[in-house]
Amino acid sequence: MTNNVRLVLSVSEEDRSKLDKLSAELGMNRSQYVRYLLSGCSKLITPSMKYREFVKHFSQIDLSLRVIALKEEVSSEDMLFIESSIKEIKGLLYQGETKLLEGGRDEIERS
Numbered sequence: 806m807t808n809n810v811r812l813v814l815s816v817s818e819e820d821r822s823k824l825d826k827l828s829a830e831l832g833m834n835r836s837q838y839v840r841y842l843l844s845g846c847s848k849l850i851t852p853s854m855k856y857r858e859f860v861k862h863f864s865q866i867d868l869s870l871r872v873i874a875l876k877e878e879v880s881s882e883d884m885l886f887i888e889s890s891i892k893e894i895k896g897l898l899y900q901g902e903t904k905l906l907e908g909g910r911d912e913i914e915r916s
Contacts, residue, residue, distance in 0.1 A: 863898070867891055 809819060816824070828838035874884040 863894075 824835055826836065828835055831838065831841070833841060872888050873879060874887040875881075
């Protein structure tokens with residue numbers, strides 16, 4: 806399908822902000838989002854997109870803890886504790902994301 810028709814649409818500032826927010830949630834620009842809506846697809850935001858800021862902050866914490874763990878003053882026991890704690894938290898996050906994704910698939914199948 807070729808995109809050969811230009812569409813000009815006037816909306817309020819509030820609606821434009823809402824359009825920008827919703828399209829950003831799915832990692833799309835305005836045009837992509839409007840085409841997505843017109844295609845009839847139901848909105849499904851994967852947890853990784855929905856919690857992008859959380860993932861960004863957790864990655865920074867992960868990096869900081871790894872830097873601390875590598876310092877000479879940190880005992881090997883403490884270093885192992887930090888590493889295992891990070892691994893445990895990542896495992897819990899992965900399990901939660903998997904459950905959310907499965908719930909989203911159930912909703913799509915019901916539609």
